[in-house]
Amino acid sequence: MNTKEKIMRIKYLNIFETLTRIIIFLILIAFVVSILYPLFWIFINSFRNTQEIFLDTWGLPEKLLWSNYVMAWKYGVGRYFFNSVFVASISTFLTVLISSMAAFPLSRFNFKGRFTILMVIIAGMMITPQVNLISLYKLIQTLRIYNTYLALIIPYVAYNVPFTVFLLWSYFISLPKEIDESAYIDGCSDWQLFWKIILPMSKPIIATSALLTTRVYWNEFMFALVFIDQERLKTIPVGLMIFKTTFDTNWPVLLAALVISTLPIIIVFLVLQKHFVRGLTIGGVKG
Secondary structure, eight states, X not given: OOHHHHHHHHHHHHHHHHHHHHHHHHHHHHHHHHHHHHHHHHHHHTTSOHHHHHHOTTSOOSSOOTHHHHHHIIIIIHHHXXXXXHXXXXXXXXXXXXXXXXXXXXXXXXXXXXXXXXXXXXXGGGOOTTTTHHHHHHHHHHTTOTTSTHHHHHHHHHXXXXXXXXXXXXXXXXXXXXXXXXXXXXXXOHHHIIIIIIHHHTHHHHHHHHHHXXXXXXXXXXXXXXXXXXXXXXXXXXXXXXXXXXXXXXXXXXXXXXXXXXXXXXXXHHHHHHHHHHHHHHHTSOO
């Protein structure tokens, strides 16, 4: 192959690489638009009235009707919102706390049977909530916590601890063992090592675990529908279903309620985005 052929080959390779990048970029742009546009449509139409939506579905509002949000909040969304915030916050806190306390000894200490215990915990990830719904319902009635926040918090924590333990364990085990030795030399106990050293160093994976579990709890529908019967205790997903029947033709109010229900998760993600990305990239690989 002479010099001219080599130059032409490099030129064609550069053109091919450029075209590949352009195609990938266009695909990613289309993917982003397909996700963001429905959200934009919901947000815009939440400020319109029903007539405007049906006459010009894709148009912009002539006047911003903030009254849709006031009405949505007044007629139930505020109560559902508080219930979801309370249940998701408590469940997330307990899940991360219990999982971190379980992952710490399994990742930092050498004792007989630790991998067996870890496998038993991780095996809980294979248990689907739908399979145990009837037995859980009977158990909750036996414990007399039906129609209480505990009827949601306890199953939420139980079903999400296995995955969170695995996530935290994979991060904890990647931290150098020299940290433990230095802490013990300085007089730290096991609890101080966990609480004052390991947890502060694990902020990315803690934030990632909190974000993932909060998203699950916020959107959970099945348990919230079956285990809660009282209107005052219903969470956002179930409340919006009832909300739709209450405002059967008032779509702007329903869209306003949807916007209100999605804002907390978006805000939490934006706040924890930096830690979330670091937690996934660092904690996902051992070493």
